[in-house]
Amino acid sequence: MTPTDTTAGSGVYEVPEELRDFRDLVRRLAQEQIAPRAAEIDEKGEYPWDVRELLASHDILGLPFPSEYGGTGTGTLMQQIAVEEIAKACASSALILMVQELGTLPIQLFGSDELKERLLPKCASGEWSPAFALSEPEAGSDPAAMRTTAVEDGDEWVLNGSKNWITNSTIADFYVVFAVTDRENRRITAFVVEKDRPGFSIANLEHKLGIKGSPTGSPVFEDVRVPESNVIGEVGRGLSVALGTLERTRLGAAAQAVGIAQGATDYAVQYAKERVAFGKPIIDLQGIQFKLADMATRTAAARELLYTACAKIDRGDPDKAQYSSMAKLFASDTAMDVTVEGVQVLGGYGYVKEYPLERMMRDAKITQIYEGTNEIQRVVIARSLSR
Ligand SMILES: Cc1cc2nc3c(=O)[nH]c(=O)nc-3n(C[C@H](O)[C@H](O)[C@H](O)COP(=O)(O)OP(=O)(O)OC[C@H]3O[C@@H](n4cnc5c(N)ncnc54)[C@H](O)[C@@H]3O)c2cc1C
Known part of the structure; x- marks a missing residue:
């Protein structure tokens, strides 16, 4: 672009x-x-x-x-x-x-x-895959409450604790891990932890509603040692590393949501052309037409906001974080609403696994939760407005 x-x-x-x-x-x-x-x-x-x-x-x-x-x-x-x-x-x-x-x-x-x-x-090159390990059982929306610690020992750091909900668990070659390095001042630091470090393990994988082909798990750190050179950025500035990353990557959740919404709309339109009720294709029924029109309109609007936010990130505009949050919020709510309506357009066929709409609906839900829940996006947007 x-x-x-x-x-x-x-x-x-x-x-x-x-x-x-x-x-x-x-x-x-x-x-x-x-x-x-x-x-x-x-x-x-x-x-x-x-x-x-x-x-x-x-x-x-x-x-x-x-x-x-x-x-x-x-x-x-x-x-x-x-x-x-x-x-x-x-x-x-x-x-x-x-x-x-x-x-x-x-x-x-x-x-x-x-x-x-x-x-x-x-x-x-795709040879390696990473993971981003910020969330913990007791610290999701509020990462500053995390309990995982890293203590300096000579020219190494020793990590202890556990993370929760980490995408690519068991798949990743290394994990970007956030840990408290200054308990008194609640300072956090970011580290690279390779999967083969002694003391590193994945405790369990989640059974999820959707995105079932993506493993989500709980990495555990028991006296895991990493060298000084594995510190990302400045010691004590890990929260900035996390937030500076999420500000951009939540556009990925927005893009995923737009894709799901478009896939659901395309499928529902095609289905409505073929499904006959009362002697004619259901796409001829105004009640169905209005649903499809709303699905297409909302999806297009979400895409426009997403692309605007991408341009702002690439240019480094001052309001890029606000737009990134707005795109994530709007696109994910759109994906949820559009897939629910898509299921309705398919009637009973929308509710069974032989047709893709129920999967799309289950997959859409996560886009409202990860990369910062939509409530947190509203907090970010409102904060930008009141500055
Ligand atoms: C499938 C999946 C994959 C994930 N992948 C990753 C990953 O790769 N790396 C990673 O670090 N994390 C990952 N996460 C974690 C995800 O980012 C968190 O689940 C999310 O940030 C919410 O945290 P929580 O689940 O602890 O909910 P909580 O923070 O406990 O929130 C519970 C509810 O309270 C609301 N809430 C909290 N604070 C506020 C507030 N200030 N104002 C209004 N409402 C509020 C929330 O919006 C939510 O509705 C993943 C989660 C899932 C389910």
Whole structure:
């Protein structure tokens, strides 16, 4: 995307030819190779390694990275367009790309050159996957309440504690872990913890409502030692690392939501053309037409807000955090409402697993919860307004 002036009214996005080509490639791969797998991924609840390989082999896992680290260097909009296209087919698969960004952005934004060189190229190629471990059993919306600690011992840090709800648990090659390093002043620091460090384990994996192909688990740290060089950014500034990352990556949840909503709308429209009731296709019934019109309108509006927020992030506009939160809030609420309506358009067929709408509805719910709940997004937006 050329980050042109998004305040200028019409014609605000100019997606250049090469990005449109990339979008078409992702769309084709998603529709031809990922969509046919989506029901099975959901049913079996298994991480789709084949999809990850597919994404890696077409440079799609390089989207979150600058070219100097082997990435595509194509910016935030292209990343989120790809998430959207994949989520349209399979929300679990979209998470592979989302977490590739979430688990490496702290290093990209705040890490040392040595850390960047050590970790980013292997992630850009898709050989490695990361995880982002902020949430804890007693600390989700309020990360400052976390209990995991890291204590300095010579030129090493020793981590103890446990995290909760961590996407890519058991899959990730390394975890970006946030731990309290100054109990008195509640100072937090971010660390890289490789999966093979002694004392590191995954306690359990969750059984979830949706995104079942993405493992969510609880990493545990029992006297896990990492070298000084694994610290991300400044000691004591970990909360800034976390919030600076989430400010951008919540656009991934927004893009996933737009993709789910578009997938649900497309399917419902097609279904309504074919399903006959009272002697004619149900798409001829005004009650159904109005539902479809609202679904399409809300999805389009969510996409516009998402793309505006992407442009603001790429340009570094002062209101980028507010727009990022607004896009996440609006897109995820849209995905939830649109998929519920989509189920209704399909009637009984919307409620059974032979049709994709019930999966889309279950997958949509998480977009209102992770990357900061929608209540927290409202807090962020309101705070920006009252500044
Ligand atoms: C499938 C899944 C994947 C996840 N992946 C990751 C991951 O990879 N890494 C990671 O670190 N975390 C991850 N999370 C955690 C997720 O970010 C948290 O669940 C989320 O931030 C909410 O925290 P919580 O569950 O502790 O809810 P709580 O913080 O306990 O919130 C409970 C309710 O209270 C509301 N609430 C809390 N504070 C306020 C407030 N100030 N004003 C108004 N309402 C408020 C919340 O919105 C919510 O409705 C994941 C969660 C799930 C379910």
